[in-house]
Amino acid sequence: MTIYGSQRTLLAVSYQAVWPRVLGLVPIRVVVVRDPEGRMDDVYLFTTDLGASLVWVIEQFSWRWSIEVLFRASKQVMQIEAPQHYCRDSVEKVAPWVWGMQSVIMVWYLTAGQELPQAQQMRQRMGPWDTEFSLRHMIQVLQRATLDATIRPDSASEPQLREHRVRLHRENSATPQPVGGQDQPADDADVLDRVVLEGGPKATDHSADPAHEPRDQRDHAAGDA
Secondary structure, eight states: OEETTEEOOOEEEEEEEEOHHHHTTOEEEEEEEEOTTSSSOOEEEEESOTTOOHHHHHHHHHTHHHHHHHHHHHHHTSOTTOOOOOSHHHHHHHHHHHHHHHHHHHHHHHHTGGGSHHHHHHHHTOOTTOOTTSHHHHHHHHHHHHHHHHOOTTSSOHHHHHHHHHHHHHHHHTSOOOOSSOOOOOOHHHHHHHHHHHSSOOOOOOTTOGGGSOHHHHHHHHHHO
16 A cells, blocks of 8 residues: 555554543444554554545555644744734634645645756755755745846846935934944945945955954054054
């Protein structure tokens, strides 16, 4: 039979019983499963469907692992437990929204994302225990593809950069500046203006600044003084 994505030969036996402390006198079917190869631990399964086949019961149990993987990805990758909600409607909307987004991302990756150059680059960096079908990997590919599609060297023209500079200047002007006669660092608008006018940011020369000398040189100079 096929369980956990592979073909395996298992030993199984079933019998009927009752579980008074849980179900009273309702009869249940108990299925005991053993893996001759020892890769799986012995498991004891039960169902209230007395007519269910052994294969069906074992397969239903094996599908549980996919549900566990879904819950783990929801907590560790999608941070389903991070939002702090205080009303019932908000709480009830979180899980469907997160699982819906997981489904959309997985469908996108299987139908289009795995063929993108970003996916090929990520596959080359995977370790022996990584898999491209993990939700974390799919989100990383989606993030890279989104950034590459929206942020380009020619994504803004010079007039757009000028407009952005004016907006930054207004925001910085509205922010209270510290006093005391100390040199003020250049704001974002000034930096952006120099980038537009000079064609790019220039490296700062710290050779004459004692604060940027190697520590051993500063200690030696202090000893000479």
